[in-house]
Amino acid sequence: LGMLQKANLRVKPSEGISCGFWNLYTDAALYQSLGEEGYILEINNEGIFLKAATKSGLFYGIQTLRQILPAALENATAATNRIQLPQLYIKDIPRYSWRGTMVDISRSFFDLEYLKDHVDRMALYKMNRLHLHLTDDQGWRIEIKSKPELTNLGSRGAVEGGRSGYLTQEEYMELQTYAAARNVIIIPEIDMPGHIYSALLAYPELSCDDLSNIEPKMATPPQLFSGTKVGWSKLCLTKPEIYDFVADVIEEMAAITTGPWIHIGGDEIEDDLYEEFVVKADSLVRSTGKITIGWEEVTKAPVNSSLISQQWHGEVESVVDVKVIESICTSFYFDHANIPGQEKTNNWCKKSGVTLEEVYNFQSENNNVLGLEAPVWTEFVHTDEDLDNRFWPRIIAVAELAWSEDTTKNYTDFISRLKKHEERLINMGINYFPAEELGWKENTNK
Numbered sequence: 034l035g036m037l038q039k040a041n042l043r044v045k046p047s048e049g050i051s052c053g054f055w056n057l058y059t060d061a062a063l064y065q066s067l068g069e070e071g072y073i074l075e076i077n078n079e080g081i082f083l084k085a086a087t088k089s090g091l092f093y094g095i096q097t098l099r100q101i102l103p104a105a106l107e108n109a110t111a112a113t114n115r116i117q118l119p120q121l122y123i124k125d126i127p128r129y130s131w132r133g134t135m136v137d138i139s140r141s142f143f144d145l146e147y148l149k150d151h152v153d154r155m156a157l158y159k160m161n162r163l164h165l166h167l168t169d170d171q172g173w174r175i176e177i178k179s180k181p182e183l184t185n186l187g188s189r190g191a192v193e194g195g196r197s198g199y200l201t202q203e204e205y206m207e208l209q210t211y212a213a214a215r216n217v218i219i220i221p222e223i224d225m226p227g228h229i230y231s232a233l234l235a236y237p238e239l240s241c242d243d244l245s246n247i248e249p250k251m252a253t254p255p256q257l258f259s260g261t262k263v264g265w266s267k268l269c270l271t272k273p274e275i276y277d278f279v280a281d282v283i284e285e286m287a288a289i290t291t292g293p294w295i296h297i298g299g300d301e302i303e304d305d306l307y308e309e310f311v312v313k314a315d316s317l318v319r320s321t322g323k324i325t326i327g328w329e330e331v332t333k334a335p336v337n338s339s340l341i342s343q344q345w346h347g348e349v350e351s352v353v354d355v356k357v358i359e360s361i362c363t364s365f366y367f368d369h370a371n372i373p374g375q376e377k378t379n380n381w382c383k384k385s386g387v388t389l390e391e392v393y394n395f396q397s398e399n400n401n402v403l404g405l406e407a408p409v410w411t412e413f414v415h416t417d418e419d420l421d422n423r424f425w426p427r428i429i430a431v432a433e434l435a436w437s438e439d440t441t442k443n444y445t446d447f448i449s450r451l452k453k454h455e456e457r458l459i460n461m462g463i464n465y466f467p468a469e470e471l472g473w474k475e476n477t478n479k
């Protein structure tokens with residue numbers, strides 16, 4: 034029961050669910066077959082039994098139990114009477130180890146409180162990686178103690194209509210601890226060498242050109258950038274001192290990051306020295322003991338084979354054989370509209386938007402897939418409500434694809450199961466998008 038409470042289920046023992054007992058077996062073969070995250074959940078006349086090799090496995094068994102319990106329990110004030118549970122036996126092991134989402138907190142800021150809620154919700158659906166796009170042209174959102182101007186100045190802006198702000202290192206670490214307790218690892222992204230105007234504004238010596246002359250024409254004196262144009266800013270790759278900056282930032286991020294990965298961005302930039310930059314940034318990351326992740330462009334460079342490439346177009350001819358995370362924009366860019374529905378949007382990758390069914394129908398063509406990750410870029414997604422209805426319910430399709438083998442894949446069946454989650458999502462305060470085939474009510478509870 035303690036674990037149920039830990040799993041965020043708000044039940045009071047005195048008002049009582051009575052479960053059997055938690056039983057951790059010591060059978061080595063069984064443990065091995067369950068791997069890092071698998072579990073067995075059995076409910077029979079004797080009680081509720083959960084077996085797993087790891088804490089993560091136990092956590093996921095509890096999340097499944099949580100989904101079997103009445104949705105009313107997600108609401109702290111709900112009364113709990115006796116609950117009858119079905120008898121069942123579930124052996125459940127994930128397909129992929131990477132089941133992620135990305136939140137762009139640069140274009141519009143999302144604070145610690147929202148990010149904690151987001152982690153809770155991800156955990157219920159057994160998602161385990163939260164990638165934070167911490168920096169971009171419009172705003173620098175993480176405190177770097179050795180470079181105070183990044184947040185003093187660089188965090189003040191946002192895209193037009195978006196929110197500014199930043200996470201202190203303490204907040205970042207608090208989120209990380211909170212997430213770790215829910216088996217979610219945070220991946221920090223510092224986007225380099227492009228998408229970096231907020232840092233250039235804070236430290237103009239990192240730029241080749243006078244900031245008032247770079248495109249899109251900045252005012253004199255240069256100001257924060259609140260537009261949506263991409264691919265125009267960059268670190269001056271001919272200046273050796275940019276590497277001191279890059280090293281300082283990577284080292285500070287590595288020191289406060291408990292997960293094994295640092296994301297260096299690397300998207301949307303043309304520069305003769307780009308490949309050299311990527312190789313150096315990758316080796317700086319590795320020298321801190323972390324593993325580098327980059328957007329797929331980084332595989333144009335002869336990087337170390339430990340690097341992980343995040344596919345978004347799936348078009349770059351890679352010169353290295355590396356593992357990939359699938360974030361292909363036609364299926365997983367959730368800043369793209371749910372159809373019919375969102376107006377304020379930039380459907381550059383897929384004009385018609387990305388439907389729930391299209392997410393579910395994704396098939397990977399890569400052999401070397403670590404898993405799936407759905408990003409939400411926030412040029413047009415400014416508030417908590419907006420972000421909720423970009424993620425939900427499409428994120429549940431990602432969760433299912435990343436957890437279950439293709440052999441059980443069936444959209445009609447998925448929809449009939451997903452329909453039953455309406456009340457649970459409402460009770461969790463999620464401002465979902467009511468996709469037509471679900472028949473869910475409009476949800477304006479936030």
Ligand code: NAG
Nearest residue numbers: 263300301328345366368410411
């Ligand atoms: C791309 C940019 C991103 C932007 C997004 C909008 C990547 C890797 N880069 O242009 O900064 O916000 O698309 O969908 O996606």
